[in-house]
Amino acid sequence: MERRSFLTRAWKTGAGFLAGAGAWTSWDLLRPRNAAGFNAKIRTVSPDTVPANTVLEIPEARAYLTKINDEIVALSEVCSHLGCRVPFCDSSGQFECPCHGSFFNRAGDLQGGPAPRGMDRFKIEIVDGVIEIDTAERESGAPPGTVTINEPPRGPPCTEGGHGA
């Protein structure tokens, strides 16, 4: 190899390494660490207080507790579509997302709208008679078409005002 082409190749390789190092440093520098307070285990309520016909909101965990077929589940209140908070509508007995109109039944099964899957669930554990929601252990929602419970809307939807409008 000629001296000139060797030097050219050498400085280009060097510049490439420098760019790579810069990208790696920036990535590592800006990559988020786990935020405090979230991704944590959150102690909530006694299993007896979880309702079977409606939901109980646990704001610290950004989750709802409810009983589905005698089993307690914790549903993430963050919409599986684009991250809006999904409120529970008492009159229809369903979750209705205000952002793009996705709606879910009480078990978090997708009933309609653009969301790609049902509502995500958190792992729960009962420790000393209290439900503990592990917000780090998130299980993706069921695919569309899943029927965990058969609960058609029991009344009109909450399209008018209601949740923080």
Place this chain on the structure above:
Amino acid sequence: MTLMERVRETTVGRSIFRIPDRVTERDKAAGHWASFLLHIYPVKVRRIELTFNYSAFLGVASLVLFGSLLVSGIYLMFFYVPSPASAYGNIQAIQTEVPFGQYIRNVHRWSAHLMVIAVAAHMARVFYRGAYKSPKEFNWVIGVLLLVVTLLLSFTGYLLPWDQLAYWAVTVGTAMASYVPLVGDQVKELLLGGPSVGSATLVRFYVLHVAVLPLALVGLVTIHLWRWRKDSMLTLDPDKGTVKDVRPGVLVSTPADPVVTNGKRILGVVPGKPAAGDRKELSDDDPVMVWPHLLVRHAVAALVVLFLVLLISLSFDAPLKEIANPTVTPNPEKAPWYFAALQELLAHYHPLVAGVLVPTGIVVGLMALPYMDRNPLFTPQARRIARLTFTAFLVLWIVLTLIGFAFRGPNWGWVWPWVEWHGEL
């Protein structure tokens, strides 16, 4: 002798202006190529480029609005700390305690909206003129990047007031990134600085908004203007390059530069035909001096734009909703109007399609446009298909934007705009 001429003749003036004496055409042109500020302009442009119909002065309007945003933004920075604990209160203080604070915030907000409109309209005007064609293909690509940076600037600024409007629009906007295949979640977390919008997000968006993106925009604008200067000189007809000083419509004979006859320069007045030629009507393609003809028109356009900003800012206050609340999503939750079309699509299609493929397709498609359109002709008659396709997309996008902005209410249901809900700017 005008005042400026006197100033240029002083010792200090002569040190500032590289060409202090401006007698001949060449001296006047040197006003451009010897001055830093003026050499962003070409020395001459085709006469048609002076007309309103040619450009509607939308490019210069975009630049003026960016200037207005820089100035008003710097004022706002003195009163704003990007932390969830203080941001909202700072904005309230700007509106209520800082003298002219509300006005400055209005100027910033409305200039941002107007800039999005001006940049988009500039792009459409350039398209209909066919001005993306050779040799200007690459400058069109830079223009597409400028549109993207403009939208990103607007979007990052949207979070800073830390109100409900800001918090949820950014929650939805960044959630779209998570649908990018393979790296989506990492990209989203990198943007947010955590799993959801929080204090890290506010700082990140602030840094992007006041430093990274404005620098990127200035860099791209520099290239954009430099290419405009270089490319417009290429479009000048070299055979017409001898045209002298011009008022629109009429060529006026002026003292000629030294003429060479029989190998000798004639420096005195000689009888015979004027060397500059006879009076004649100028055609659209004849070159004219940018200074003063185009410069004066740009100054007027800038004044009109700034006056418009002033008028809107005195008439309408920028919105500020309740403080951001992660536990309550407003209903309806609306994206800023320039993303309303995307939000409408998101309500119908999978987020990978509506949130990732469509926007990427639009940007890549626009960039590829000058390389796909091989038609060398510029006249509207010769560009029927191109114009029809572009118009169809433009109309579709405007209709989707209108639907998303004005016809959607709670739970993204259909509402007539006069009934109840409408979008917030």
